[in-house]
Amino acid sequence: MELPNKEFLAPGHRGCAGCGATIGVRLALKVLGENTVAISATGCVEVITTPYPETSWEIPWMHVAFENASAVASGVEAALKAQGKTDTNVVVFGGDGGTADIGLQSLSGAMEREHNLIYICYDNEAYMNTGIQRSGATPYGASTTTSPHGKESFGENKPKKNMPMIMAAHGVPYVATASISYPEDLMKKVKKAAEIEGPAYIHLQQPCTTGWGYNPAQTIELGRLAVETGSWILYEIEEGEFKVTYKPIQRRMVKEYLDAQKRFKHLTDIEKEKIQSHVDAICTELKI
Amino acid sequence: MVTKVMSANQAIAEAVKLANPEVIPVYPITPQTTISEYLAKYVADGDLDSEYIMVESEHSAISASLGASGTGVRVFTATSSQGLALMHEISFAAAGLRLPVVMADANRALSAPLSIWNDQQDSISERDAGWIQIYAEDGQEALDSILMAYRISEDKNVLLPSMVCIDGFILTHTVDPVNIPAKEDVNKFLPKYKPDHAYLDTKKPMSIGTFTDPSYYMDARYDMELAMERSQEIIAKAHTEFSEIFGRDYDFVEKYRSEDADVIIVAMGSICSTIKDVVDELRDAGEKVGLVRVRVFRPFPKTQIYEALKGASKIGVIDKNVCFSIGGVLATEIRSNTGLDVSGFIVGLGGRDIKPSDIKEIMEKTKNPTKQTQWIGLKKEEH
Numbered sequence: 001m002e003l004p005n006k007e008f009l010a011p012g013h014r015g016c017a018g019c020g021a022t023i024g025v026r027l028a029l030k031v032l033g034e035n036t037v038a039i040s041a042t043g044c045v046e047v048i049t050t051p052y053p054e055t056s057w058e059i060p061w062m063h064v065a066f067e068n069a070s071a072v073a074s075g076v077e078a079a080l081k082a083q084g085k086t087d088t089n090v091v092v093f094g095g096d097g098g099t100a101d102i103g104l105q106s107l108s109g110a111m112e113r114e115h116n117l118i119y120i121c122y123d124n125e126a127y128m129n130t131g132i133q134r135s136g137a138t139p140y141g142a143s144t145t146t147s148p149h150g151k152e153s154f155g156e157n158k159p160k161k162n163m164p165m166i167m168a169a170h171g172v173p174y175v176a177t178a179s180i181s182y183p184e185d186l187m188k189k190v191k192k193a194a195e196i197e198g199p200a201y202i203h204l205q206q207p208c209t210t211g212w213g214y215n216p217a218q219t220i221e222l223g224r225l226a227v228e229t230g231s232w233i234l235y236e237i238e239e240g241e242f243k244v245t246y247k248p249i250q251r252r253m254v255k256e257y258l259d260a261q262k263r264f265k266h267l268t269d270i271e272k273e274k275i276q277s278h279v280d281a282i283c284t285e286l287k288i
Numbered sequence: 289m290v291t292k293v294m295s296a297n298q299a300i301a302e303a304v305k306l307a308n309p310e311v312i313p314v315y316p317i318t319p320q321t322t323i324s325e326y327l328a329k330y331v332a333d334g335d336l337d338s339e340y341i342m343v344e345s346e347h348s349a350i351s352a353s354l355g356a357s358g359t360g361v362r363v364f365t366a367t368s369s370q371g372l373a374l375m376h377e378i379s380f381a382a383a384g385l386r387l388p389v390v391m392a393d394a395n396r397a398l399s400a401p402l403s404i405w406n407d408q409q410d411s412i413s414e415r416d417a418g419w420i421q422i423y424a425e426d427g428q429e430a431l432d433s434i435l436m437a438y439r440i441s442e443d444k445n446v447l448l449p450s451m452v453c454i455d456g457f458i459l460t461h462t463v464d465p466v467n468i469p470a471k472e473d474v475n476k477f478l479p480k481y482k483p484d485h486a487y488l489d490t491k492k493p494m495s496i497g498t499f500t501d502p503s504y505y506m507d508a509r510y511d512m513e514l515a516m517e518r519s520q521e522i523i524a525k526a527h528t529e530f531s532e533i534f535g536r537d538y539d540f541v542e543k544y545r546s547e548d549a550d551v552i553i554v555a556m557g558s559i560c561s562t563i564k565d566v567v568d569e570l571r572d573a574g575e576k577v578g579l580v581r582v583r584v585f586r587p588f589p590k591t592q593i594y595e596a597l598k599g600a601s602k603i604g605v606i607d608k609n610v611c612f613s614i615g616g617v618l619a620t621e622i623r624s625n626t627g628l629d630v631s632g633f634i635v636g637l638g639g640r641d642i643k644p645s646d647i648k649e650i651m652e653k654t655k656n657p658t659k660q661t662q663w664i665g666l667k668k669e670e671h
Binding site: 037047052055059064070073076106 | 310338341342345347352354355356357358359360361363377381385488490498499501
């Protein structure tokens with residue numbers, strides 16, 4: 001896939017070294033191009049890209065609050081329609097907390113109403129902006145500051161909320177998962193999301209150096225490990241048709257992925273085995 | 289120009305049709321619902337060319353309003369009570385982002401206990417959000433105030449949102465003759481909204497709603513204070529031009545037989561019609577009583593209120609809200625902003641009926657001033 005040289009997310013933002021979220025935003029905007037309006041939910045991306053009076057956004061951008069990005073985008077989309085600008089992309093960037101937790105209602109409403117917008121959830125699997133608290137998207141076994149491991153706890157004890165399937169159940173015409181470590185796959189999906197009539201939802205996994213606990217130089221590698229171990233599966237659901245878009249040639253052990261991160265360091269072999277079996281069950285079903 | 293008998297909710301919907309906002313995000317709540325229904329029907333019938341969004345909550349109604357207004361178009365929404373409370377967070381954002389959203393609030397009590405009936409606690413509780421607040425006395429004023437609200441909010445010297453408040457059921461569901469202005473006249477009064485401070489346009493990218501550190505936040509809030517102060521002049525101008533075009537006169541406060549009055553009652557909203565009847569009756573009996581109706585509550589018209597009240601020897605202020613352990617908000621604000629001694633009365637919470645005899649009781653009690661807030665119309669004397 002040919003990459004446009006033009007950048008729509010300017011450097012100089014306040015993201016951490018090795019920030020995965022901004023890689024995702026940058027790649028998505030390269031596909032969407034200049035005829036795009038972006039809406040952010042409160043969260044990492046919003047805070048680090050707009051330290052007033054600076055902004056990293058080279059396209060029109062708006063933020064109002066945490067839980068309402070989809071509602072704000074609904075209003076933007078309606079206003080653009082009223083102005084006759086129906087060819088303008090409206091893209092929303094919300095973190096996993098802003099999407100799976102506090103923003104779920106407004107997202108559900110916007111999707112059900114079939115606004116023509118692209119919702120991209122940048123999922124770093126916890127509230128990273130406030131300092132690593134568990135969200136509905138935090139995976140089983142992860143230690144966060146509000147699901148800490150300890151004598152009586154192995155960390156997060158609930159499975160990750162399945163956002164893409166919740167979106168698919170809304171009848172959203174295009175739903176996909178993606179990873180920042182598979183840029184071509186991600187960008188193809190963003191392109192499809194933009195081309196499709198009506199709403200689209202992309203759930204983008206992005207490693208977070210501070211929240212996951214790894215060397216900032218390894219962000220891309222961590223994203224790959226998630227996919228290569230089957231811990232994160234790349235797929236799309238187009239008009240109800242489910243398709244895995246990337247299959248590892250030889251699935252690697254989940255332990256490799258877990259051991260590379262501080263948030264899973266406390267897990268015993270028994271717990272790691274349990275996670276492996278869970279991943280195996282899903283991958284077997286999907287023939288990965 | 290045509291006169292029809294209609295509810296204040298329908299009058300507001302008619303005003304919205306005349307103002308022709310491009311986007312209308314709404315969510316039903318009693319007693320606002322019929323505004324949303326009238327607007328839906330106008331759009332369905334092709335009488336109103338707006339993007340009507342039936343959102344999934346009031347929080348999303350105001351959020352979508354900000355999104356649309358931030359894109360540079362005129363918007364309208366409406367709510368009541370719990371819905372306004374749910375909007376609270378975004379109400380502050382609307383003003384802070386300087387987006388001239390116009391909203392109708394059908395005044396209704398806040399839960400608990402759950403009540404669908406009228407008082408003004410909902411909008412009074414939003415007094416610090418940075419919105420202009422207008423309290424209408426009847427359907428005609430509701431219609432006119434919506435048109436003026438757009439004019440005021442969209443003025444480049446103001447750029448703050450406006451809330452037009454009408455008493456739930458008392459106005460929303462009762463009918464009165466309402467004059468509907470001609471579209472050409474409205475167009476003269478209300479030019480198209482063309483923002484140059486906030487609009488999402490791919491030809492000229494701007495970032496709206498950025499993150500600020502302590503070196504900017506306070507100044508942005510101070511700018512809002514200046515805008516609220518400046519709005520006084522813009523509101524006065526809107527009143528004058530409205531009168532010139534439509535022939536109906538409005539002011540920040542309405543003085544009803546109060547010029548030479550010894551006893552003046554101050555109130556907001558539909559209760560003022562009852563008070564006017566009582567004033568007439570007592571005037572006929574030779575008592576020098578009068579009413580000062582506060583129409584514009586934000587910006588708070590301190591000077592106008594002071595000028596209207598300074599000649600009276602006794603002043604009673606009626607509130608349909610309570611700030612616990614303080615009293616009614618209007619009474620408190622009048623005391624602190626004018627330095628005048630006023631007696632405060634709390635009435636009509638959760639739709640408790642207010643009878644002319646209650647107003648007479650308040651007038652009698654006003655003659656013997658007390659600093660103690662008095663609750664009128666309670667069921668048991670032993671309260």
